[in-house]
Amino acid sequence: MSPTKIHSEVPSSMASSKSAQVEYIEKENTPEGSPARLRHGQAVQQLDEAAESRLRRKIDLHIVPTVAILYLFCFIDRTNIGNARLSGLEKDLGLKGYDYNTVLSVFYVSYIIFEIPSNMACKVIGPGWYLPAVSLGFGVTTVAFAFVRDINAACGVRFLLGALEAGVLPGVAYYMSRWYRRGELVFRLCLYIVMGPFAGAFGGVLASAILSLDHFGGTRSWEMIFAIEGIITVGLSCIAFFTLTDRPETARWLSPEEKQFATQRILSERVGSTELLDKLDVPKTLRGIFNPVGLTTAVVLLLINITVQGLAFFLPTIVRTIFPDRSVVTQQLLTVPPYTFGSFVVLTICWFSWKLDRRNYFMTLGSSIVIPGYIIFLATTNSMARYIATFLVAAGSFSFGALTQAQSAANVVSDTARSAAIGTTVMFGNIGGLISTWSFLPADGPNYPVGNGLNLATNSTIVLTTLLLGWWMRMDNKKRDRQSAAGHQALQEASERQIHDLDWRHPDFRWKD
Structure with missing residues (x-):
């Protein structure tokens, strides 16, 4: 069974017809099981599942490993400062009081400023070139941190690191949305985002191994962590220039028929869209930024990231307060099990999310797992109980990166x-x-009741927010069902450009939770 032949433009003979405002599929070459499409782009049949499964496996093998490895070292390069802290970074740089928190904050200032511009640049340049380029940049910057000698230099290098890493997480999610349908996307995002908790585990092991060396070139102690891990990132990013394929049409490992099929299956669920990769467009950009489901989901990610990034930066410190009598190397290694356990739970949650094509429900579940962990932190000073609490926090929180980005991607069109x-x-x-x-401030230690209370509050808010969001999406879909006929009548007088710019306001569009 060969994939459906699909054209990216409507034939000229049909150009004057309103029915030509959707992607044109040659009926005589359409295989059994391929989607027939409604006038405004809504699929009414499923694609052939066997052919789609074969193509999806091929895409998985060529796309996921490269982005996963890049993100692994992106996360390590961002959070290895936590491991370096245990190895004398603060003393050598003369950091006192809140100086360490200041150095961490500077990274996020640039990260926030460059987030949206970086993703727009990724679209214009193409992720196949852009992602390896920024990875090369933050690898070099990580090496540079090995040679900072005071807080000013540390803040400058961390600011640059944030600007470069800003494009990686959203860039990879956007890149993968070029290849996967919205129901498939969450698990594929998980396969690279799980590198976050894995990086926490692997980073602890790697830091312990590096610290066992006497020196690396002219670097010693914590400096070696940045030098060696940065050099590894530089090497991987250079390889990625050759292994990262920009989009289906440029994939040398796909046949012409597979390229067409890869494009067709993405377009089959994009209501009112007639092209896979459109030009940068202000109305559609604003539709993406001010999407109500996307904005609410963004707030959820804001709240959970207080937990996720707090764990990444402060878990070594938390472990040190739980096991103060252990050696530095042992404390580094004790950060590994919570991350490892969290990685397996994240994969399980995202696999079920893919199979059930649901994301919002699993966000509610994730925070419900985290909440008992912070209750334990607040309720007891028992070392083993608090260590178990770190497992609950890691298990429930790390799935949100994949779930939130997949939910935002699923609820827009272009x-x-x-x-x-x-x-x-x-x-x-x-x-x-x-x-x-x-x-987690120094004055709040060693048990950090303020930090733990903050995280308990944010996760409780997430549970309430996701429940309300799910209810609103169901109610608005019912409203759209009632108004569908009137919406289609209004489209009769609309131009193709106006229909494209409707995006999630299209009458055939329905929210996916």
């Missing part, structure tokens, strides 16, 4: 709106990251 929506979501998330840098 490529431009998707790029803007994902960038907005991650920008809000990093505001949460900025807050997290001040959630």
Whole structure:
């Protein structure tokens, strides 16, 4: 069974007809099981599942490994400062009081500023070139941190690191949305975002191994962590220039028929859209930024990132307060099990999210797992109980990166709106990251009741917010069902450009929770 032949433009003979405002599929070449499309782009049949499954596996093998490895070292380069802190960074740089928190905060200032512009640049330049380029940049910047000698230099390098890393998380999510349908996207996002908790585990092991060396070139102690991990990132980013494929049409590992099929299956669920990659467009950009579901989801990511990034930056410190008598290397290694456990739970949650094509429900579940962890932190000083609490926090919180970006991507139509929506979501998330840098203050130690109370409050708010969002989406879909006929009548006088710019306001569009 060969994939459906699909054209990116409507034949000239049909150009004057309103029915030509959708992607044209040659009926004589349409295989059984391919989607027939309504006038405004809504699929009424499913694609052939066997052919789609084969294509999806092929895409998985070529796309996921590269972006996963890049994000692994992106996360390590961002959070290895927590490991370096245990190894004398504060003493060597003369950091006192809140200086460490200031150095962490500077990273998020640039991260937030450059988030949306970076994702727009990723769309214009193409992720196949843009993602390896920024990865190369933050690898070099990580190496540079090994040679800072005071707080001013540390803040300058961390600001540059934030500007470069700003494009990675939303850029990869946007890139993968070019290849996967919205129901499939969450698990594929998970396969690279799980590198976050894995990076926490692997970073602890790697830091322990590096610290066992006497020196690396002219670097010693914590300096070696940045030098060695930065060099690894530089090497991987250079390889990515050759392995990262920009879009289906440029994939040398797909046959012409597979390229057409890859494009067709994405377009089959984009209501009112006639092109896979549109030009940058202001109305659609604004549709992505001000999408009500996307904005609410962005607030959810803001709240959960206080937990996620707080855990990433302060878990080594928290472990040190729980096990103060252990050696530095042992304390580093004790950060590994919570992250490892969290990685398995994240994969499980996102797999069920993919199979059930639901995201909002699993966000509610995630925060429900986190809440008992912070209750334990607040209720007891027992070392083993508090260590178990770190497992609950890691298990419930790390799935949100995939769930929130997939939900924002699923609730817009065009490529431009998707790029803007994902960038907005991650920008809000990093505001949460900025807050997290001040959630565990020295004066609050060793048990950090203020930081733990803050995280308990944010996760409780997430549970309430996601429940209300799910209810609103169901109610608004029912409203759209009632108004569908009137909406289609209004489209009779609309131009193709006006229909495209409707995006999620199109009468055939329905929210996906």
